[in-house]
Amino acid sequence: MQDPDEKKDLDQFLQKVNDLESIMKDLTSDDPKKQAEAIKKADQKVQSFEATTDRIGFDKTVINKKSFENMAKPEMPPGPQLTEPQMDQQAFLNALDADSKRRAKARKERHRQANIIKEDGNTAFKNGEFEKSVEFYTKAMQVARDLTALYTNRAAAYIQLKKYQAAIDDCEFSLRIDEKWIKAFVFKARALQHMCKFDDAVETFQAIIEIDENKKNMVESFVAEVNNAKRIYELESKAEISVKEEKPEAEGILKVINTLLTRLEEELKVGVDLSGSLMYYAGGLRVLQTQLIDEQSRTLFRTSGGFSLLTHEGCISRCLKSGIENLSIPHHASEVVSAAVALCTAACLNLPENLTLLLSLNQMPEMLLNFFEWSDEQLKRDVVTFFHEASLDETSRKILYKTVDCKRLFKQLLKPKTRKADVNSSASATLCNMLLDQKCKSFLSTNFQQELLPIFHAYLKEVGSSDYEALTLRLKCLGLLLQSKAICEQVSSEDSFRKACMEALVRCVERFKSGLTNPCAMEELLNVIVAILRPSFTPQQCSEVIQHLTILVLKCKHKDLLTQCLVVVSAALEKSKDVSFVTGALMKQFFKHVKQDDIRVRIYSLKILCCIAQQDAMKLETWIKLDKGYKVLLGILADDGSETAKINQGHVALMIGYLANVPGGLDQCDPGDVVRRLLVMCRDSDLKACRANCAIALGKLAKAHPRFLDALREHDGINILARNKPPEELLS
CATH class of the missing domain: 1.25.40 (Serine Threonine Protein Phosphatase 5, Tetratricopeptide repeat)
Structure with a gap:
């Protein structure tokens, strides 16, 4: 917290600066009265400076000055007397300039010394020695009291020490030095947030935009964090009130948690054979799961230590860790694990703070990934459901990226080793959700060609011959992955993969000709082809693609599939320059497509027509007639x-x-x-x-x-x- 004397000194200093600025402004004024008044004030200032100068230092004389007080003053000779010269305006300005330079030099030296001490404080802060960092910053302030960074750095240390009011005081003091010091607003708002003054924190953050509009995105991010903290605080308050008021739903959750924890403690003390209690615990966890019906109940579960059921030494923990620590898996262990995973899903639903706590538990991310290897189908369904629910929310996905081995998770979801169609579909849908984030693609781009492409290559061989939802979603995942330049380059370099795409395209076209209006995964296959076509297909291969798709351009009634066909044809035509496939019937069809209200169909139809006309304008004769x-x-x-x-x-x-x-x-x-x-x-x-x-x-x-x-x-x-x-x- 700022010393009162320091505050008083700085206020006096700032006031002097303001006075001098006012005098300088009036000296250069066009108003003669203001100039005269300014000269008068300047003379007064000079006299005050001289008086101050007379008091600087100390008197080394040993003469008793009082002994001369009664001596008669010498008589002045007759004639005009010399008067003390008065300092004119220019002399004052020169004196002011010299004084300003002296002060600037001294200030620069003080800042240099203070910054050296500040660096020691920064080092202590980085090492988690917050009390020590405060000492360094305070010491630096004694050298230079007008260095704004010292106050905001100390405020940051105070926040770590939970001395929030002291942090606010430092921030406000730094704003007296520099009212546009953005760090002061940030740390003040952080302190207010920790004090649960959320509206004040938001207002403080938003004040930054008035200073710098370019900080708008940063401010919006900070405000979102404050609003999230406010949401958590309100939920925890409601949960606490429900316990105090002994509401039935709160008592029910607490009763199950305490009963299970008590049973674990008792069995641990007496050394009872744990295998006999497995179904008891599985049932208890299932009951607890049914009671987590909203955000308030899930918050109460977290604040009441519900997650400790998973880490408490005993039966539940042993089952969860059995696959990791090479322990023998007890009979019915999968029942307990399945119930525990289902409970975690219910507890973390739409509550990122619960997911953060869960995945911070010792070995929990590794355990969840390990459950994919278990043979129990219900357990696999529960694990896939857990990750699918987490993937639906951007904040929860970010938590996954920070805590879980994403590449391993991706492989497990890509090949979940289950025959259940709904589980396969849910796993693939989870991948599509994760691939909405560039960060996930970045994780997967390393060694993609060696580790993940072979899996997609295998699925590609099923396109055009198999028909199931998960296959479509897996090809959609590949299309999303190919949006990454690094991954697209790796895939495009694989001749065998390009060949497999062409073979799959031929199979899909044959199925279309046989009467299947929208072959499974064909739209997604075309999306993959257009991604790798430009960098890897030869003009001849592009012509082959166009020849295969001509039948769909003529007869396809499914708008999404038709649009994707037109996208591929337009890209292939740009590269092949071959318009030999164009017939009068095809031009008539393009004319119909352009007349459609569907914007995307019209865009790519017109683009194809331009490509055709560029190579052979005479092909437009059909259009002229129509x-x-x-x-x-x-x-x-x-x-x-x-x-x-x-x-x-x-x-x-x-x-x-x-x-x-x-x-x-x-x-x-x-x-x-x-x-x-x-x-x-x-x-x-x-x-x-x-x-x-x-x-x-x-x-x-x-x-x-x-x-x-x-x-x-x-x-x-x-x-x-x-x-x-x-x-x-x-x-x-």
């Missing part, structure tokens, strides 16, 4: 909508440019209408690619026919294009 007056194309240009609508407009602009290369391709166009719409997009679109496509189209139209050149001039198109010229690389 789109009378180009109502479809012009309708898309007129769409003033979403980001995807703007992408479509860019594609349409390209198509109009390609139509200029087709004999009679511009006959249906109203030059003024087309040019005007393209110029508006070239001027107003916030997509560079769209503006570039419009500029390219306008150039081709003007070159193809004088009518369009005249329309371009009429609408001031030359100037508009000059002012809104897109990047050169997009015009090439």
Whole structure:
């Protein structure tokens, strides 16, 4: 806590600084009265400085000055007398400047010495010696009282020592030195949070945004932590009240916990054969599980020591550890373990603080992973359910990443060694949830090719011949993994895997031809293919992919599968440049797709049409016949909508440019209408690619026919294009 004398001294110092700033401001004022008043104040300040200077140090004389008090003063000679010179404005400024430099130099030296001591305090803090760090920071303050970091560092140490008010005092004092010192707001809010003053803590954190808007994300994260702490505090308070008021639901939980703990203690003392109590404990744990029905009951379970049932030396703990410590597994042990895992699932449901405590228990993460190896099907179901529930919440997933061997967990969930379809599906769904986080992909990217790819390779061989939900989810997992550049590079380098993908695609197409409208995992397979197509497929292989998918483009009625087919075809066409597969029937189908309301189908259909026209504009003859007056194309240009609508407009602009290369391709166009719409997009679109496509189209139209050149001039198109010229690389 700040010494009162130190506070008083600093206040006086800051006041002097404010006075000098006020004088300097008035000296440079345009108002003569203010200048005169400032000069008067400056003279007074100089006199006070001189008086202060006279008092500095100590008097070494041994002469008794009082003996001269009664001596007569010498008479002054006649004539004009010299008066004491008065310091003018410039002299004052020079004196002030010299004094400022002297003070700055002294201040710099004090800060240097204080920072050396501060580093000793930082070292002590890092070593967990918080009392010692406080001593160092306090010592540094005695050298330099105006160093803000000293106060916030000491505040951090006080928080560790649970001296929260002292931490707040230090933070407030540092803000008197620097009102924009963000660390002071952070540590003050932390102290308020620990004092359960949650609203004040939130308000303090939010004050940071007024100082620096770039800290908004950081503040939001801090506020979320405070709100979570508030939630936990309120739940614990409610749980405590329910116990004091002896509510039946609270008494029921406490009774079961205490009964089981008492039984464990008694058996431990008398040395009873534990195997005879296994079913008793399994039943007790199941009863306790049924009572954990909401957040309050789960909180009471934690605060009442419910998790100690799993660690207390005795029957339950022995069963849980039997697979790890090579102990013999007692008869019916799986019943106890299954009940314990189900209890953990119920206790941790939507309560990250319970999950954190559970996984911090000795060997608990290892035990949970070990249960996958047990042969009991119900136990496997319970373990998978535990991890699946934890994977549904982002906060809980982060806890898993910190405490559990993620790669081992991923392998266990990828091959859970069970024949139960629902367990396999739940395990695969858990993987999909985990792969929503980049951190999980980072964990798995190391040695992915050697450790995990062979497992997916085996599942790939089932695509097109097997039909079960887990297979679809496993291919979806692979698609999510391929979003990682490191993993995609490893997979793309495997020729055997690429070959397996092509074989699976052929099997799926054959099943589609036989009447199966949406073959199992085909959509997910296409997602995998498009991920590895660009970096690893040859132009010839891309052409083969297009040939296989043509039948689906023509006949598929399932929108999601059709969309994914179009995605793959557009990517493959960009690389193969082969448009030999394009027939009149296929162009008619693309025309129907573009007319659809489904935005994604329209986007990729237009993209494919642009790729086709780029290689052979004459393929657009079918479109010219179908789109009378180009109502479809012009309708898309007129769409003033979403980001995807703007992408479509860019594609349409390209198509109009390609139509200029087709004999009679511009006959249906109203030059003024087309040019005007393209110029508006070239001027107003916030997509560079769209503006570039419009500029390219306008150039081709003007070159193809004088009518369009005249329309371009009429609408001031030359100037508009000059002012809104897109990047050169997009015009090439």
